[in-house]
Amino acid sequence: xxxxxxIIDDEPDIRELLGIxxxxxxxxxxxxxxxxxxxxxxxxxxxxLCLTDMKLPDGDGVDFVNEMQTSFPQVPIAVITAHGSMxxxxxxxxxxxxDFLTKPIDLKSLRTVVQSALNIKPKxxxxxxxxxxxxxxxxxxxxxxxxxxxxxxxxxxxGESGTGKELVANMIHDYGPRSDRPFVPINCGAIPHDLxxxxxxxHKKGSFxxxxxxxxxxxxxxxxxxxxxx
Numbered sequence: 001x002x003x004x005x006x007i008i009d010d011e012p013d014i015r016e017l018l019g020i021x022x023x024x025x026x027x028x029x030x031x032x033x034x035x036x037x038x039x040x041x042x043x044x045x046x047x048x049l050c051l052t053d054m055k056l057p058d059g060d061g062v063d064f065v066n067e068m069q070t071s072f073p074q075v076p077i078a079v080i081t082a083h084g085s086m087x088x089x090x091x092x093x094x095x096x097x098x099d100f101l102t103k104p105i106d107l108k109s110l111r112t113v114v115q116s117a118l119n120i121k122p123k124x125x126x127x128x129x130x131x132x133x134x135x136x137x138x139x140x141x142x143x144x145x146x147x148x149x150x151x152x153x154x155x156x157x158x159g160e161s162g163t164g165k166e167l168v169a170n171m172i173h174d175y176g177p178r179s180d181r182p183f184v185p186i187n188c189g190a191i192p193h194d195l196x197x198x199x200x201x202x203h204k205k206g207s208f209x210x211x212x213x214x215x216x217x218x219x220x221x222x223x224x225x226x227x228x229x230x
Contacts, residue, residue, distance in 0.1 A: 005029040008038045008052040035059040049117050050077040062092045069096040076117035099152040119177035130167045149175035
């Protein structure tokens, strides 16, 4: 079954560019020039992805992201913003946008964002939880994990030793678009300060005393990963 995207932008050239790019990725799309048309299309079709401009004739993209989280939370939404409007993009991420793109749109970045968005687990998919319990706090924690996992924004997990930070990170990974990639927990506290750079970035043979061979760093060997600092 072909996947379906909703494109919202008041510039015809942008709509055409996005539509052609998605078509080459075997993704069909409907286009809307404003939010009124977008809402009408949302009432008629089930979309797998939404791409929306931040500034539209009849509304603001950030407010629309918030609206989507309430009415269509299962649809990943990425916002398109003009260069220099990072504050609005960050606000959209806080409201639940999956990611953002800046104009002029880089097609390689667009394809990456789209593919990652489509890899997000649907909200009705049940995953085996690594955090057990039925208290109100635990239920709220699971809901938060599922929400942040649907975003490309950096995630900071804090807590005292033994409270389950790694379990939380593991669940975020399992719910997110990188679940098919390895989950690599790293205890920064267990790595000597002098070796931190080598562990993360690798080194060449002879670059320092004791470097008897080339070493690939974690950034290279594990493209998708999480750092757990304990």
